[in-house]
Amino acid sequence: MAEQRKYNCIVIDDEFLARKLMADYISKIPQFHLVDAFDSPMAAIDTITSGGIDVVFTDIDMPDMSGMDFIKNLSLPLVPIIVFVTAYPQYAVQGFEVNATEYLLKPVSFPRFVKAVNKITTILNFKQKLEGMAMQETPRPKPKGDQKDFIIVKSDRKMVKLMYDDILFIEGALEYVFFHTLGGKFMGLYSLRKLENELPGDQFMRIHKSYIVALKRISEINGNQVLVGRHTISVSKAMKPVLLEHFSGRK
Amino acid sequence: MTKYLIDKQEKTNIELETLKRGKAESELKFLKTQINPHFLFNALNNIYSMAYTGDKSAPEKITMLSDMLRYVLYDCESDYISLYKEVDYINSFMEFQQLKTEKRQNIRFDIGNYDENYQIAPMLLVTFVENGFKHSKIEKDKNGFVNITISQTPEKFYFFVENSIPVEAAVPTPETKRGIGIENAKNRLNLLYPKKHKLEISNSNNIYKVELELYK
Numbered sequence: 371m372a373e374q375r376k377y378n379c380i381v382i383d384d385e386f387l388a389r390k391l392m393a394d395y396i397s398k399i400p401q402f403h404l405v406d407a408f409d410s411p412m413a414a415i416d417t418i419t420s421g422g423i424d425v426v427f428t429d430i431d432m433p434d435m436s437g438m439d440f441i442k443n444l445s446l447p448l449v450p451i452i453v454f455v456t457a458y459p460q461y462a463v464q465g466f467e468v469n470a471t472e473y474l475l476k477p478v479s480f481p482r483f484v485k486a487v488n489k490i491t492t493i494l495n496f497k498q499k500l501e502g503m504a505m506q507e508t509p510r511p512k513p514k515g516d517q518k519d520f521i522i523v524k525s526d527r528k529m530v531k532l533m534y535d536d537i538l539f540i541e542g543a544l545e546y547v548f549f550h551t552l553g554g555k556f557m558g559l560y561s562l563r564k565l566e567n568e569l570p571g572d573q574f575m576r577i578h579k580s581y582i583v584a585l586k587r588i589s590e591i592n593g594n595q596v597l598v599g600r601h602t603i604s605v606s607k608a609m610k611p612v613l614l615e616h617f618s619g620r621k
Numbered sequence: 622m623t624k625y626l627i628d629k630q631e632k633t634n635i636e637l638e639t640l641k642r643g644k645a646e647s648e649l650k651f652l653k654t655q656i657n658p659h660f661l662f663n664a665l666n667n668i669y670s671m672a673y674t675g676d677k678s679a680p681e682k683i684t685m686l687s688d689m690l691r692y693v694l695y696d697c698e699s700d701y702i703s704l705y706k707e708v709d710y711i712n713s714f715m716e717f718q719q720l721k722t723e724k725r726q727n728i729r730f731d732i733g734n735y736d737e738n739y740q741i742a743p744m745l746l747v748t749f750v751e752n753g754f755k756h757s758k759i760e761k762d763k764n765g766f767v768n769i770t771i772s773q774t775p776e777k778f779y780f781f782v783e784n785s786i787p788v789e790a791a792v793p794t795p796e797t798k799r800g801i802g803i804e805n806a807k808n809r810l811n812l813l814y815p816k817k818h819k820l821e822i823s824n825s826n827n828i829y830k831v832e833l834e835l836y837k
Contacts, residue, residue: 391673477669
């Protein structure tokens, strides 16, 4: 068993005692490491965008900027686990709309906090496992026997036929994926793993644990970022050499 | 004919009843706006945090919060209350405000001679105090301040709040946002102190000032 990495957490709350309590709780969880605590979302932004943060515990109602708006406007290749800690039950639905993992009502008891921790660590451990698998697996560039050039996706209650040619890239979120296509964005109940096997390996590549990209749609590789249409997505360290090889050999 | 009259009477009664209910509802709504749930839950959370981390002043903060709630929920049902109750509430409010930051904030409350039993409209001064704190963002602005003064002579009651306005918010807060609390207070002053008060609000050089005088 590989060594268990500690998960990096930050706390955002405008009240000093609220930060103190969360910091105290986090310090009691052996798998968690408190990186820092901030009194406003703006103060936290640099730390979050620099990466490596696994969990964000944030208040919602703060004087400068609401935690909800802050999370909504986060555009990161890998969004950390979001936990809202607030006195207001009425934001809960909105919270889940922005994919918050947990919603804690103040005052938060330690047992309730631990319950949230269990949920968070389950997700993070699973993510880590996936990452491990993605790194071990090399893509199989052999095309499938049949000449299928489309995929059927269940999106809401519709069945949508997506031509391989129209797909830009596919973004994985826990139990579903987003197909970014020329015609727009579709959500589908699929796993990236399953898609990786189904899509022809000469046209598509899993370049990151969260992304499968249509190779011919890549217009630029810049560091560990890839430009696909108007989107910038990340490529993992492990996959970058494979991608570069493909990218340079293609023309 | 009699039936017509009875029906008509009934209709008027119903109308009257609806009116009464409307009035009661608006009064209730007014009272409800006096308890700010944001303040209440944050106060509870802060006390929870203190109790959890073994801060010895947690029990004192609980009694303080109870007194505040009692004041808002019960005392505020009357049109006028004794001034010392309003002063106590402001003192407690400032204590909870101080809990927001690790360092003490620059807050002053000067009370000169005053008649403890002077009768005043409840939550009237509090509205201006809360407003001052809200717009000074004193918990974030290192140079921020809130100064409150109360003084009294036999002829008049004098109340003054000034608060700094954070530099980055040089654009004044739009009136709509400043809004309801102050508007409410103005309406109440007109109702309860007709021609017996003077209210002056000014906003210059990044300082917001409220000056209130009440006459006999």
